[in-house]
Amino acid sequence: MVEHNKDIIANAEYVVEFGPEAGRNGGKIVFQGTIEKYKKAKTPTSKYVFSEKASEVDYERNPSQKAKAMQKHTLEIKGITRNNFKNFNLKFPLGSLVCISGNIGTGKSTLLGIAYGALFKGKDAWKHRVGFKSIEGKTHVRRSYFVDQSLLSSIPTSTPATYLGVWEVIRDVYASLPQSKKMKLKKSHFSFNTQNGKESVELIEKIRYKKLSINDLMKMTIDEAIGVFNDFPLVQRKLGFLQEVGLGYLTLGQKSKTLSGGEAQRVRLAKILSKKLGDRCLYILDIPSRGLHLSDLPTLVKVMQKIIDKTNTVLIAENREELINNSDFQIKL
Numbered sequence: 001m002v003e004h005n006k007d008i009i010a011n012a013e014y015v016v017e018f019g020p021e022a023g024r025n026g027g028k029i030v031f032q033g034t035i036e037k038y039k040k041a042k043t044p045t046s047k048y049v050f051s052e053k054a055s056e057v058d059y060e061r062n063p064s065q066k067a068k069a070m071q072k073h074t075l076e077i078k079g080i081t082r083n084n085f086k087n088f089n090l091k092f093p094l095g096s097l098v099c100i101s102g103n104i105g106t107g108k109s110t111l112l113g114i115a116y117g118a119l120f121k122g123k124d125a126w127k128h129r130v131g132f133k134s135i136e137g138k139t140h141v142r143r144s145y146f147v148d149q150s151l152l153s154s155i156p157t158s159t160p161a162t163y164l165g166v167w168e169v170i171r172d173v174y175a176s177l178p179q180s181k182k183m184k185l186k187k188s189h190f191s192f193n194t195q196n197g198k199e200s201v202e203l204i205e206k207i208r209y210k211k212l213s214i215n216d217l218m219k220m221t222i223d224e225a226i227g228v229f230n231d232f233p234l235v236q237r238k239l240g241f242l243q244e245v246g247l248g249y250l251t252l253g254q255k256s257k258t259l260s261g262g263e264a265q266r267v268r269l270a271k272i273l274s275k276k277l278g279d280r281c282l283y284i285l286d287i288p289s290r291g292l293h294l295s296d297l298p299t300l301v302k303v304m305q306k307i308i309d310k311t312n313t314v315l316i317a318e319n320r321e322e323l324i325n326n327s328d329f330q331i332k333l
């Protein structure tokens with residue numbers, strides 16, 4: 001079994017740890033052997049599994065002044081009656097990281113769903129406002145967002161860069177080059193979805209930006225590509241979000257369906273950052289640490305703090321002690 005949960009690892013008889021890092025810098029066996037030997041091995045993961053202090057890791061969140069001011073306000077959803085709840089009051093401070101924890105089936109997702117519905121904005125919003133009696137403090141929250149955990153894309157050629165709209169802009173760059181215009185090549189010719197004939201494949205290979213064809217670009221990492229697009233701040237900005245969540249080592253051509261679970265989760269975080277972040281909103285995430293290793297948690301917390309700093313509130317359901325301990329307000333079911 002593949003597992004990040006420290007309690008499960010600690011109860012295994014035999015452990016294989018991969019590393020040392022992700023992507024190109026990983027793929028090696030860092031440790032392999034019995035749990036007794038693993039305890040003494042002091043690898044990054046064994047240190048985490050066998051240290052009492054791991055759950056006390058401090059992620060050094062420094063909330064902005066605006067977020068602190070927001071913390072004076074609370075939101076209360078009263079009289080929640082749904083699934084296993086009868087007349088339950090959900091109350092938490094705004095401008096904070098709020099964590100709902102509890103065993104399987106205790107109602108974490110139910111509460112997230114109620115909160116989402118209560119602050120939903122859009123068509124037929126009244127239909128979503130069900131399962132509770134009243135709400136207080138709503139004047140300080142404009143709307144709710146549920147951060148989607150579904151598949152990144154069902155399109156086989158999709159990449160993290162397509163997901164963030166980077167390829168759209170890169171194709172514009174290639175289509176606007178003088179050679180492209182001369183050869184009558186349009187933006188669509190530079191798409192991976194187009195079934196280009198052999199002739200146009202050869203033509204496209206000839207179109208170079210800074211001596212790089214689209215195919216050369218696909219083999220480059222995000223870190224490398226950022227340097228190439230000095231003249232296109234929009235490309236740099238979008239790639240920057242992937243870099244910020246620690247995915248700079250991925251190549252531009254790597255398909256979304258080949259990403260690891262934790263990498264896919266990071267791409268979703270990059271997407272949140274790439275959209276213009278709202279203010280005074282409630283962002284809801286159901287088990288954001290799913291698939292993440294201890295070493296990924298600081299990045300997750302950093303992104304959530306960035307959201308909060310714009311006067312938003314982040315409401316999560318989560319049982320990882322590192323995240324429970326680092327949240328501003330805890331609700332234990």
Ligand SMILES: Nc1ncnc2c1ncn2[C@@H]1O[C@H](COP(=O)(O)OP(=O)(O)OP(=O)(O)O)[C@@H](O)[C@H]1O
Nearest residue numbers: 082083084102103104105106107108109110111317
């Ligand atoms: N649509 C439904 N109809 C009836 N019961 C439901 C429905 N949805 C959830 N439940 C029940 O309500 C309880 C709470 O479910 P919920 O999904 O909120 O738990 P959870 O804390 O998120 O669990 P998990 O940790 O497994 O995600 C469970 O007992 C579940 O079986």
Ligand SMILES: [Mg+2]
Nearest residue numbers: 108109286317
């Ligand atoms: Mg749940």
